[in-house]
Amino acid sequence: MSAPTKTIEVTRVRGGVGENAARPDGIPKVTGEFAYSSDLWAEGMLWGATVRSPHPRARIVSIDIAKALALPGVWAVLTHDDVPGNKTYGLEIPDQPVLAWDQTRYQGEPVVLIAADHPETATRAADLVDIFYEELDPITDPEVAMDPGTDVLHPEAKNPHNLIRHVRIRSGDPDASADVVVSGEYTIGMQDQAFLGPESGLAVPDGEGGVDLYVATQWLHVDLDQLAGALGLTEDRVRITLAGVGGAFGAREDLSMQIHCCMLALHTNRPVKMMYSREESFFGHVHRHPARMYYEHGATRDGDLVYVKARIILDGGAYASSSTAVISNATCFAVGPYEVPNATLDGYVVYTDNPPCGAMRGFGSVQACFGHESQMDKLADALGMDPLELRIRNAMTTGSKLPTGQIVQGPAPVKELLESVRDMPHPDPTPSGPLDLTLLPGGVSNTTHGEGVRRGVGYGVGFKNIAYSEGFDDYSTARVKLWSAGGEPIVEVHTAAAEVGQGVTTIQMQIARTELGVEQVVVLPADTQVRSAGSTSASRQTWMTGGAVRKACEAIRVRVLTDALVGLDGDPGDLSLEGGKVISSSLGVVADLADAIGDAAYEETYEYHHKKTFPLDPETGQGDAHVAFAFSAHRATCDVDTELGLVKVVELATAQDVGKAINPQAVEGQIEGGTAQGLGLAVMEEIQVKDGKVMNPSFTDYLIPTILDMPPMQIDVMELGDPDSEYGVKGVGEPPTISSTPAILAALRNASEKPLTHIPVRPDHFLWSGERPGELGP
Amino acid sequence: MRINLRVNGEQSAVDDVWEGESLLHVLRERMALPGSKNACEQGECGSCSVYLDGALVCACLVLAAQAEGREVVTVEGLATDHDDLHPVQQAFLEAGAVQCGFCTPGLIVATHELLSRRPDPSESEVREALAGNLCRCTGYEKILDAVALAGRRMAAGGAG
Structure with missing residues (x-):
């Protein structure tokens, strides 16, 4: 190549890192053309259906499928006998039957599968399956489940007494005493992720014994591993492609219909579609663990925390799912983002006959944060101190030590976040203008025009780990290719990262644009033809897959620049790629990138690993178990109709350190959406489980926030930069769900002067004055 | 049964419809118009909102047979020119x-x-x-x- 003969204007490519780049799936999503997993269709496809146990705990005496099989239009009726490979699966412990055989452990457990030519035929066939159950008394209280006299639900389990895992953390002096001591008991109901796109997918047999599955999931490769095992196939005969995902929030970490749909497709040799209804969806995925938490905080008269003791019990439900990791988080972060010299922390997660629980946004930190923040307010009250001042006084910072002994190395701006939300303007005390019922507790039910309404303000701050912990290597792989077509450079990015709506596809494009100076970037559909990207969980994809894409791009850039240097004086470090040009810092533009590429194609694959983490010591809980931490704080302003116990969240202000906002608009979207889910847990969302049975499996009876429930927000996005990540990014998705809930509870307590020890808060809770949940008090 | 209806300005006849099918099911599964969504199928979520003779309805709560001879507009039919967005x-x-x-x-x-x-x-x-x-x-x-x-x-x- 020759030296430059003319000056060419270089414009930075649009849509790079730090911009509000448009999402590539945006246009199809607004026109209705985007193909979600429930939109798939194939010629000659059948519809799958699942027959589920109506009993929380029962012995299966017999299964008779003859009548169902005889129904015209029915192509297959399958039982546990038809599972070709592993009969059980699971994320951490393979304890969950693909189809139950001798017993069922929760209401809604799959027992029989149907394939039919119409969904209604499948439903009718399901009604014709004759399963004879012998009902058993369900074990529904996790503390009773741990009693030595209680039946053991999983005799093969490693631990006795229905215990899935006990996390024990001891730091400092277990006998430390303090001037001021407060204790409390807090409970949390079962929250549902309530993604809008129901579990669904399409399995297409390849005619040679293998299968292609198109499905909405969070981690293609962990699905592949479990799916191939259950189908008794090698992994190369099972190919999974990500279909459009209608939200996830943790509920798609576990398998739902994946194995079932593939079994039916392989059995019938026809494409099979499965699509859960909303009701079935409530039984089709794990939920957030309900919690019972006993806390004791001790402090000096000046307000320095001396010790925290906590006993946290999570109800794991019938199967382990990711319970072992959830209880680790709940216990590791039980004291919150504060410096606590002495801690005695015990977390237990237990098998019961309740619905299985696992991952949901915030993953254990949500439960703990409600506990420690409730306690901080109670302690402030006992000290006669401002709750914010108490928090700031004890705030963790860079260099602080967690109860696990791990030193916090990245930014930990707990004080700064609290000061930020403290200093934001407060909403108007009384709205001006004509009466607007939608702004009052009770809304258009017209229950008050302001009489009996009191306003409160409360604060919450929380944190959690980014990426997987305790020695797990959740790497991510990116394959990037650069070539030229029609005189334009083109970049292709291929990863298995699950786009669930949060925008990881856009992030990958933005990074490739910035690193290679190329505007035209295509992100291929995520599938199992490339190695794992790890899970879209734990606020990790921007860090991990973003990191992998950047590193792969860097490797390509070095090669391109080295090639471009041929015939020029200088070294590759002198050259850069920008705006589709090869630029020398001394010579200016030396070539069009497309010309420099010529007929070549540059391809690099990079496997990105985070720093090594270590297990927790089983006796002391000591260990550098976590990669990094993300923090956020909320201030809530709430009105309470103290006579009726109705609430209106008036405003939410939040501050969060995101490290670096790759896409500021998407960051705000995560913060607003995450906060809304925290509001839901605070004031409305609870799966009501009675004797092991779900009482409200519908959007009629399980309420999630509407646009009338969600108040205006103020957001302060801090970009402090993590030293260990690419661009300094941190995770964004989970922190808002962690600190919003306790802030709202603090505001409701501030308004009502009631203890409010259970979330979600219901109107009758405003009658409770006692210390224990449900107590009426004096 | 056969349903005749006008969807996004085009007159259509849909055959083999089972009497219990909703308008949503027919749009999504029989007319290749999956833009209207199926998040709850009981009228709580609004994801299947369409116009039926100009009125906003949840397509999941309308039987396909009720749409006989009527005019439906879905999200796919809002843009006047296919290449442009509304x-x-x-x-x-x-x-x-x-x-x-x-x-x-x-x-x-x-x-x-x-x-x-x-x-x-x-x-x-x-x-x-x-x-x-x-x-x-x-x-x-x-x-x-x-x-x-x-x-x-x-x-x-x-x-x-």
Whole structure:
């Protein structure tokens, strides 16, 4: 190549890192053309259906499928006998039957599968399956489940007494005493992720014994591993492609219909579609663990925390799912983002006959944060101190030590976040203008025009780990290719990262644009033809897959620049790629990138690993178990109709350190959406489980926030930069769900002067004055 | 049975419809119009919002047979020219109101309906009008931005 003969204007490519780049799936999503997993269709496809146990705990005496099989239009009726490979699966412990055989452990457990030519035929066939159950008394209280006299639900389990895992953390002096001591008991109901796109997918047999599955999931490769095992196939005969995902929030970490749909497709040799209804969806995925938490905080008269003791019990439900990791988080972060010299922390997660629980946004930190923040307010009250001042006084910072002994190395701006939300303007005390019922507790039910309404303000701050912990290597792989077509450079990015709506596809494009100076970037559909990207969980994809894409791009850039240097004086470090040009810092533009590429194609694959983490010591809980931490704080302003116990969240202000906002608009979207889910847990969302049975499996009876429930927000996005990540990014998705809930509870307590020890808060809770949940008090 | 209906301006006849099928099922599974979504199928979430003879309805609550001889407009039929987006669609994109997008078609149809009868709604009116459309991703802030942006653009451009 020759030296430059003319000056060419270089414009930075649009849509790079730090911009509000448009999402590539945006246009199809607004026109209705985007193909979600429930939109798939194939010629000659059948519809799958699942027959589920109506009993929380029962012995299966017999299964008779003859009548169902005889129904015209029915192509297959399958039982546990038809599972070709592993009969059980699971994320951490393979304890969950693909189809139950001798017993069922929760209401809604799959027992029989149907394939039919119409969904209604499948439903009718399901009604014709004759399963004879012998009902058993369900074990529904996790503390009773741990009693030595209680039946053991999983005799093969490693631990006795229905215990899935006990996390024990001891730091400092277990006998430390303090001037001021407060204790409390807090409970949390079962929250549902309530993604809008129901579990669904399409399995297409390849005619040679293998299968292609198109499905909405969070981690293609962990699905592949479990799916191939259950189908008794090698992994190369099972190919999974990500279909459009209608939200996830943790509920798609576990398998739902994946194995079932593939079994039916392989059995019938026809494409099979499965699509859960909303009701079935409530039984089709794990939920957030309900919690019972006993806390004791001790402090000096000046307000320095001396010790925290906590006993946290999570109800794991019938199967382990990711319970072992959830209880680790709940216990590791039980004291919150504060410096606590002495801690005695015990977390237990237990098998019961309740619905299985696992991952949901915030993953254990949500439960703990409600506990420690409730306690901080109670302690402030006992000290006669401002709750914010108490928090700031004890705030963790860079260099602080967690109860696990791990030193916090990245930014930990707990004080700064609290000061930020403290200093934001407060909403108007009384709205001006004509009466607007939608702004009052009770809304258009017209229950008050302001009489009996009191306003409160409360604060919450929380944190959690980014990426997987305790020695797990959740790497991510990116394959990037650069070539030229029609005189334009083109970049292709291929990863298995699950786009669930949060925008990881856009992030990958933005990074490739910035690193290679190329505007035209295509992100291929995520599938199992490339190695794992790890899970879209734990606020990790921007860090991990973003990191992998950047590193792969860097490797390509070095090669391109080295090639471009041929015939020029200088070294590759002198050259850069920008705006589709090869630029020398001394010579200016030396070539069009497309010309420099010529007929070549540059391809690099990079496997990105985070720093090594270590297990927790089983006796002391000591260990550098976590990669990094993300923090956020909320201030809530709430009105309470103290006579009726109705609430209106008036405003939410939040501050969060995101490290670096790759896409500021998407960051705000995560913060607003995450906060809304925290509001839901605070004031409305609870799966009501009675004797092991779900009482409200519908959007009629399980309420999630509407646009009338969600108040205006103020957001302060801090970009402090993590030293260990690419661009300094941190995770964004989970922190808002962690600190919003306790802030709202603090505001409701501030308004009502009631203890409010259970979330979600219901109107009758405003009658409770006692210390224990449900107590009426004096 | 056979259903005759007009969808997005085109007259269609759909055969082999089972009597129990909803309009939503027929649109999605028999007419290749999956834009109307199936998040709850009991009229709580608004993800299947369509126009039926000009009125906003949940397609999941309408039997296909009830649509016989009637006019249906779905999210796929809002843009006047196939290559262009309707201002409401454009505003949802620009405002960042789309994440997973499952609620988006229903919200776009509901916003289209609101702005066609009330071109300059107050924030309270927007919240009231869209209270039947659930979104789990956005916390609704960017949706409010999108509605305001679309309203301004439509008022300026006279589109609708």
